[in-house]
Amino acid sequence: MTAERVLVDGAALVMVTARTDRPVTGLELCGELPCWQQPIVMQRAGATWEARVRATAGVYEMKLREPDGAWRIDPAWRTVTRGGELNGVLVVGGTAEPVLHAAAPPWLALADDGRVLVRAALRRGHGERLSLRLDDGAGPALRAMRSTGSDEGHLWFEAELAGAGRSVEYAFVLADGRTITGEQALRFSPRELAPSPPAWWRDAVVYTIFVDRFRRGGSLGAWADPHATDRELRAGGDLDGVIEALPYLADLGVTALHLTPLCTSPSVHRYDAVDPTAVDPALGGEAALDRLLAAAHARGLRVLLDLASTHVHRDFARFQDVRARGPASPSWRWFRGHRWPFIEGHEPGYAHYQKGQWQEPLLAVDEPEVQDAIVDWFAAWARRGVDGLRVDAAADLPLPLLARIRAAVRVVRPDAVVFGEVVPACIDRFAPGALDAATDFAHREAFVGWLGGAPAASWTTVAAAQRRRGALGSGLGFTSTHDQPRLGTVTQDPALARLGFVTVALGARVPLLYYGDELDLASEAGAASRAFEDAWPDRQPMPWHARQSATHAAVRAALALRRDHELLRHGDEELHALTDDAVLVRRARLGDAIDIVIHRGAAPCELELPPGPDTRLLLAIGEVLVVDEAHVRLGPRSIAVLDRRPLPDDLALRVGNLEIAREAFVAGHVECPAYPSRVYLTVTESCNLRCQHCITDAPARTQSGRARTLQPWLLDALHDTFAHADYVGFTHGGESVTAPIFPDVLRRIARARAGRPGRADIHLISNGTLLTSDRLASLLDLGLTSLMVSLDGAVATTNDAIRVLGRFDRVVANLAAAVELRARRSADLRIGISTVVGASNVGELPALGRLCLDLGVDWLKVEETYPATPFARHDLLAPDAPALAAAMTALRDVIAGRPLVLVDHLAPPAGCTCSGDPSVIAFRAADDFANRTRFRPCRTPWEQAAIDPDGTVHVGDYAGHALGSLLDAPMLALWNAPAALAARDRALAASPPAQRRACTR
């Protein structure tokens, strides 16, 4: 058999063709297209069989099934092997052999800190290494990929990229130099990979409440029958009971409540709706939901509701009509009736929910009218003000319908989350494509299996596979849902179950806790073998009297740790089997790590830890002793949470940073143990103007989408640099204030420097068009101390012709408002204007001087034109051009004796003040005033770094040698890279020891 794909219908339709080596009467195509639960019947086409399926870019595993149930794979197919299972594989929009990769999630994933992960598998026998060749528009680069494991057929690799905003073309390079790409060039744009969940979701801790069994309002937590688990009898929990429990839940560390359905229904669980959009009066009705939402939101808690849309109760109005009128009913197509009149009981004449639930007719979820109604139901709950919705049995709904549900909810509540119950192992099919998140049952099965005695590899292997499939960020972690036996029931050991709850609380997936687990709720051992959805013994009334359990304390402590450590909320996750009884879960990010060592064994043990710069105990569950940096001793059923990050530098080092650099310079050391004290940082290369003389290529980059923008991971990586710097300059590589992340950058600088004495200057270069008084006020609040605004003429016609899309009048008004704001707030802000002078505006220099005086700014800088564009080359004036000399003389006459510092940057003298040259000393004084820093050019390579939005560090300014990326190494390592040492070597050669000693502090 062979399978090939034919691109039809805009590359969305894939034709799979199979040839058999012997006659067969039929063939089914089974696999991940659309999913294993829905085989596709293939059609005979002469000697072959065909199936057409819609598929976006991806890697799809599949098999053929013959009528007798026999599975087949053609030897000519590409294959993957996982856990001994061989499947055929169809690659759409990906690479050829021997590299397995598609240009789509999860093979490409955008981390929530802005980094892009590229994943690929290399068929065994084609070398041990794999590299990425990249071109983001700045020229090709080669990057080695990191090995992340292997299976029977492939070696697996990953690479992290800066993901600085612009689109990247890439290919894979094998160890023998061969390049592997796709039928078409492989390309990604971080914007298209952007994860869908709202920002709050990754920080969420979700707590599932089975409403009928949680709490009854006004009952003080007492139940008529505290042991009532009957599937037919309501215990009486209601929404006012949930309101009463909010303080308890907030104290536990929960941030979002997931409530089982509230809709009207005769059942205890209410997953069989009579009216899918009405709150059951037995729960308190509509008013109770409003009260709950108000009370929860007042505490900062979110409320997520649940809705089943694959089936309804037989009293659902449209089904009642179908029961009465049969095929004559306008709602007949809503259901899957095959015989009418219906009968009550088994074989009722219509498709119904599984396990004999004939009272629960299935909805025809492929029908457009039904789909419209389902979408409306979800949107209706969103309009009520809930913060998110769970789609019950999401894997039984078509993916496009799930996507419509999410879109409709988002229209109403842009920050709402839509997550789904996805029981099959392929949650990456559903999230993030159609849902924001999905329950990761595959990981749960493996983890609970390990707690129950399975080998450690059975968990770590599944975890690695789920990680490769991108299931971490989009997955919900749990030990049981309301459909499964509780972990306490499965283990019959509260201490072992406690390990499970704490591990979920500290894992990479959003934790999903089940009510009462923290109070050791469990039922007798026999209930552990109950079928899915039949976990009635474990739907007990919440035992409010049992709040002081050790498990409650452990879960509460773990959630507090998660709240306090960003690594635990956002870090990656890798599992290492230390022994069969002990697994280490490493939560890591940018070289920092927290290790969670879980010991399920009944006997004490001593374990060797993987290398880490330090080992400090953050949390102990059970008996834990940190022996030394590499060893930990654990008692039975225990967990050690270990901070493996290096201790933060002390304050003295940060204060002395500049002096340490000076000492290295004076002593002639090319190694520099200090951080750069002056940092230039490009927040974005995108600009709202199209200046004709722009030297940064911002207009073209902005229009083509090649402009890079700083991502959150870089702020993490720059923390220590910010802590040590005295000066951060935001250069004009684009317009910083157009980047939404800019205020965050300033906040992170302030946070990193908190508690450090001495001033820090924040210098912003802006085109001024967007610097309204309000925006400037907020920037002042965030630490801005120095502002340079560009104007290239003294009148609108001149300026706006050069600075295309610039608005002279608006910039002047903004400058006037800035000066007024400074005076009103007595703000420590230095303000100046910079002008690039050429043939088209040279005559306006005196008028520009008058404008500066009228505005009351502090300085005016006159800069030479740099011949970077055709306009600039045409407009360029030599520094000694007579017209320029005359204009400068006239300008000096205008400002003579007035409080305006003139920076003549037309032919700036080189050198440092320590040379003693008076022209250098005068120029440096004016230029330093305008930049609000102290430049010492002779020791720039020890003091100054420029950083691109993708984390590339340059020594000196942006034209200086690139030292590497902060994605790969910390600043101090880059700051002592060979190119930095060479730059210092050259600086030392130009600065003899006596002069260095004279270099003032």
Ligand code: SF4
């Ligand atoms: S404002 Fe600056 S970055 Fe933007 S186009 Fe003009 S010169 Fe270039």
